[in-house]
Amino acid sequence: MDAARLPGTSGPEQIVAHVDMDCFYAACEQRREPALRNEPLVVGMGYENGATHGAVATASYEARAYGVESAMAISEALERLPRKVEAVADPDLTVEDAGFYRPVDMDFYESVAADVREILHTEADVVREVSIDEAYLDVTERVSWKTVRSWAQDLKDTIESAVGVVASVGVAPTMSAAKVASDRDKPDGLVVVEPGAVREFFDDLPVEDVHGVGPVTARELAALDIETAGDLAAADPELLAEHFGERGREIRRYARGEDERSVTPKGDPKSLSRESAFTDATTDIEAKCRQVRTLADAVADRAERKGARYQTIGIKVVTPPFDVNTRARSLPGPVEEPELVRRIALDLLGEFADDPVRKVGVRVSNLDFSAGEQANLDGFGGDNGSEEASGSSRTSSTPAAADELDDDGQVGLGTFVANDGDTEAVEDTAGEGTDASETHISLPPGQTTLAEF
Known part of the structure; x- marks a missing residue:
C-alpha cells in the first residue's frame, strides 16, 4: 500500500528531524x-x-x-x-x-560542529546543514513514527556524551514543523509532532513561531488581527498576498502544516551575510557604524573559513516603518580582502548617516570557491568615478527581513535573502534576488591593490 500523503505535500509522508544546538x-x-x-x-x-x-x-x-x-x-x-x-x-x-x-x-566552534555533523551523517541518510549549529535530517528510511522518539533521544544523548554539547530536536512530517518543534521546549528539548497533529500543534502558537515569520512580519500581521498560527492558518490567502506577496501564501501554508519541501543537501552558497537589529530605530551614527564594522568582520571571517572569494560587497538598511534599502558595489574580480569589506560597507552606510535605522546588514556575493589565485587588478583602473544606484522596498510588497538571530537567540546566522538552496539563509529574510543596487568599481590610475581602496 502506498505511504499516506499529507495535505499540501507532493510526496509520501516523510519523517524530518531538526537538530538545533543550544547556545x-x-x-x-x-x-x-x-x-x-x-x-x-x-x-x-x-x-x-x-x-x-x-x-x-x-x-x-x-x-x-x-x-x-x-x-x-x-x-x-x-x-x-x-x-x-x-x-x-x-x-x-x-x-x-x-x-x-x-x-x-x-x-574551535567549527571543530566542535564537525564532531556533531559526523554523528548526524551517521544517524541519517540525508542531512541538510543549515548553519554551524543546526541541520535537517530525513530519517524516513531509518525509523517509524512508533520509534522516532526513542531514536531522537538516543541522538541527543550521543551528541552530549560524545561531543559535550546539548541539542534540542524537533521531529515532524515537514521541515517547517520540525524547525518549530525543535524550538518549542528549549533548552535540551525533544518534541515530536506526528502526522495529523501538525495543524493542532500550530493552532495556539504565537504567529512569530511559524517558520518564515519574524518580529517585523509578526507586527504587520498583528495589525491585521492575526496573532496566532491558528489565525494565520484561517486567514484569507488573498489578503495575505495583498500585504506580503507570494510569501504571505507561503507562511499561511506553513501555519496549516503544509510544506512541500524535502530535505536536500546544500551546495555552495551564492552569498554570505550577517544582519543585526537595534532594539529601537536609532539615528546614532556611532552605533550604526559599530554594528556594521562588527557584521563586516563576521562576514569576511565566514568567507575565509569557507574558502570563498567575493566580487560584490553590499549592505542592507531597514528604516521606519519597514523600508528595506540595499546598496552594493562590484569589484573587477573576486577577492579576499576583509578590510575592504569593512571600508565599502561603512562607505555605503554613509548615505543613511542621519536616518533612523531599525536594522543593518552586510553581504558579500558573486562568490568564487575555486582554488585559483586572487584576481590581479592591474589594468582595471579607470578615470571614471563609480556612480551608485539604489534599491529599496516596502515590506507590504517585499518579504521584509526581521530578525538576525537564530531561534536560540544566537547572532550571526541570518542572511539577506530567502533560502533558495544556494544562499545561506534563515526565515523572515528579504528575497531581493539580484542586486539591483550594484555598482561597479573602477580603480583609480596607478592603484593596483585593493588594500589601497
Missing part, C-alpha cells in the same frame, strides 16, 4: 572550560578580553536572566552583567551578579 558558542566555551557551566557567560563578536567594544554573539541562559541579549553592544552588556574579575576587585559590585566574557573563536 552553541557558549556551550563550546563551557566544554573547553567546564568551570563556566551554569555560570553567566557572554560570547562577543569583535570582542577582546578586557575590552568594551564588540557585540554579543550569544549569551548563556544564566546571562540572559540579567537582560543580556544577542546583538547587544558589549558595553551595554557590561552595564547589566559586569565581568567577574572586575567584581572581585570592586567593592561596589557583587561577585554573584557578575559573569564571564569570552571572544568568538570560530575555528
